[in-house]
Amino acid sequence: MIQFFHVSKLYPGGQAALSDLTFDIPRGQFVFLTGASGAGKTTLLKLIFREEVPSEGQIVVNGRNVSSIPPGKIPFLRRSIGVVFQDFRLISRKTVFENVSYLPRILGLDAKTQRAVAYQALRRVGLAHRMNAFPEQLSGGEQQRVAIARALINDPEILIADEPTGNLDPDLSQEILRLFLEVNLRGTTVLLATHDRDTIERVGRRVVTLEQGKLVSDVELLGKDPPRLEAAEERPTEDLRPQLPSSPAGRPGPPEDTSA
Amino acid sequence: MNLLQALRYFFREALVNLGRGFRVSVLAILTIAVSLTLGGVFLLASRNLSGAVERWRAETRVVIYLKPDTPPAEVERLAAEARQAAGVRSVQPVSAAAARQRFRDLFPSLSGLVEGLGQEPLPASLEVALAETPGGKALPKDLAAWLDGWRRRPEVSMVDDDREWLRQVETLVAVVRGVGLALGLVLLGAAIFTIASVIRLTAYLHHEEISILRLVGATEFFIRGPFYVEGLLQGVLGAGIAVAGLYGAYHLVHARATASLLAAMLATDFLGGRQIAFVILLGAAAGLLGAVASLRRESL
Numbered sequence: 302m303i304q305f306f307h308v309s310k311l312y313p314g315g316q317a318a319l320s321d322l323t324f325d326i327p328r329g330q331f332v333f334l335t336g337a338s339g340a341g342k343t344t345l346l347k348l349i350f351r352e353e354v355p356s357e358g359q360i361v362v363n364g365r366n367v368s369s370i371p372p373g374k375i376p377f378l379r380r381s382i383g384v385v386f387q388d389f390r391l392i393s394r395k396t397v398f399e400n401v402s403y404l405p406r407i408l409g410l411d412a413k414t415q416r417a418v419a420y421q422a423l424r425r426v427g428l429a430h431r432m433n434a435f436p437e438q439l440s441g442g443e444q445q446r447v448a449i450a451r452a453l454i455n456d457p458e459i460l461i462a463d464e465p466t467g468n469l470d471p472d473l474s475q476e477i478l479r480l481f482l483e484v485n486l487r488g489t490t491v492l493l494a495t496h497d498r499d500t501i502e503r504v505g506r507r508v509v510t511l512e513q514g515k516l517v518s519d520v521e522l523l524g525k526d527p528p529r530l531e532a533a534e535e536r537p538t539e540d541l542r543p544q545l546p547s548s549p550a551g552r553p554g555p556p557e558d559t560s561a
Numbered sequence: 562m563n564l565l566q567a568l569r570y571f572f573r574e575a576l577v578n579l580g581r582g583f584r585v586s587v588l589a590i591l592t593i594a595v596s597l598t599l600g601g602v603f604l605l606a607s608r609n610l611s612g613a614v615e616r617w618r619a620e621t622r623v624v625i626y627l628k629p630d631t632p633p634a635e636v637e638r639l640a641a642e643a644r645q646a647a648g649v650r651s652v653q654p655v656s657a658a659a660a661r662q663r664f665r666d667l668f669p670s671l672s673g674l675v676e677g678l679g680q681e682p683l684p685a686s687l688e689v690a691l692a693e694t695p696g697g698k699a700l701p702k703d704l705a706a707w708l709d710g711w712r713r714r715p716e717v718s719m720v721d722d723d724r725e726w727l728r729q730v731e732t733l734v735a736v737v738r739g740v741g742l743a744l745g746l747v748l749l750g751a752a753i754f755t756i757a758s759v760i761r762l763t764a765y766l767h768h769e770e771i772s773i774l775r776l777v778g779a780t781e782f783f784i785r786g787p788f789y790v791e792g793l794l795q796g797v798l799g800a801g802i803a804v805a806g807l808y809g810a811y812h813l814v815h816a817r818a819t820a821s822l823l824a825a826m827l828a829t830d831f832l833g834g835r836q837i838a839f840v841i842l843l844g845a846a847a848g849l850l851g852a853v854a855s856l857r858r859e860s861l
Binding site for chain 2: 350352372373376377378379380384390392395403404406407409451
């Protein structure tokens with residue numbers, strides 16, 4: 302699903318953010334990306350959704366070579382990737398609904414469907430009742446959940462999250478983590494960047510560690526106290542899935558945009 | 562997203578942007594309104610002056626004034642001779658008495674000036690209507706030579722050719738048109754620059770939103786569309802204000818048309834439908850051009 306081949310990223314001035322990374326994340330896997338601040342986690346994530354371009358090497362995401370993808374195709378790549386940013390990136394003058402419904406609007410869904418899809422996504426993160434609130438009226442945790450709802454609204458094939466629990470209290474962190482694990486259970490590939498070693502050790506899963514831009518370890522960890530997801534699995538999943546148009550493969554996905 | 566949905570979205574977002582940046586939007590709209598109004602004034606003046614020239618051309622004559630005391634029979638003979646020339650449509654002999662009567666009719670309050678002088682104060686004349694010349698411009702060479710011949714004749718005191726001053730008026734119209742075009746282009750350039758600045762400012766204010774739109778998979782068309790429509794709307798609104806302003810000014814001047822020859826010359830007709838459409842399209846094009854120029858090198 303995500304493949305890095307000898308990828309390096311140099312910033313202007315010659316500073317190396319990433320050096321010769323080669324690894325592969327199969328479809329449906331949950332991967333923790335960890336390392337100290339400045340290790341290159343955020344840069345690596347940005348390379349996946351083409352916010353940054355590698356200086357060397359090739360990156361293949363869902364069969365598409367991101368390094369050489371034509372600019373006109375980048376939006377279609379991004380529609381298959383949900384991204385949760387560390388700083389949420391919510392628009393303060395837009396309501397929760399408006400913040401979440403960017404993608405349905407881009408896809409040209411009618412207002413009623415946009416609202417239904419946004420409602421489903423917000424319901425998934427427990428914020429359906431705050432659709433008309435503005436971000437500044439929400440707590441940090443709620444804002445984080447809105448950002449997650451926006452990332453999940455298209456039921457993406459890949460979910461990328463950059464320190465999604467960094468600003469949250471332990472209970473809320475656990476809740477958010479559980480949400481990511483639930484999403485992963487339904488087949489979405491999840492790449493979660495965090496420097497929270499305790500969470501990683503408790504949950505387990507594959508852990509890729511960066512140090513000064515280099516991949517220093519890539520291991521499978523058994524969780525000491527993994528969250529129980531049974532309750533989540535008992536939920537009526539039909540209600541949880543946003544009602545976006547289905548792709549030919551049957552997986553909900555964006556239709557072709559004729560506006561490009 | 563189909564085109565109709567996209568356009569609906571662009572217009573909605575553009576209207577929101579206009580509302581949010583109300584003051585700078587008004588500035589851009591007024592700039593384009595002022596430039597198009599000034600350009601429109603020249604267009605209007607040029608249209609009306611051209612119309613006046615056309616009307617006058619239909620009435621233009623060459624008047625050959627004869628020496629005083631030219632006997633009526635001689636006047637008739639000269640008229641008959643003039644009628645023989647090629648390019649002459651008609652010749653109307655006007656005797657000294659007829660000229661005096663015409664003066665009294667035209668200027669009743671001044672009629673005392675031409676009374677009781679013992680001899681006719683006004684000369685007899687031949688009013689020569691010339692055949693239409695191609696494009697109504699200069700006389701054919703042979704006709705000009707024919708008029709020169711009349712000027713040299715001993716029976717003639719003066720030849721007054723209306724077309725001389727008509728040509729001067731035509732030159733004036735061309736100058737008005739040229740100045741208007743040049744001034745309009747300069748002002749339109751300023752308006753485009755203003756709109757470009759406003760759009761760039763709007764894009765800057767929306768930078769965060771634009772980056773998010775891009776990250777969730779919006780195409781450049783989707784991102785830039787609202788800004789293009791915003792420029793277009795500013796241009797159309799500015800042009801609309803310009804046309805309305807011109808119409809108001811036209812009405813004011815037109816109301817004085819009976820009292821002032823200048824007013825009559827400048828405000829006989831308002832702009833035609835095509836010209837109004839041209840002004841609106843010019844405004845729209847300027848707005849769109851401003852938006853495109855502002856976002857052309859902008860990474861947004």
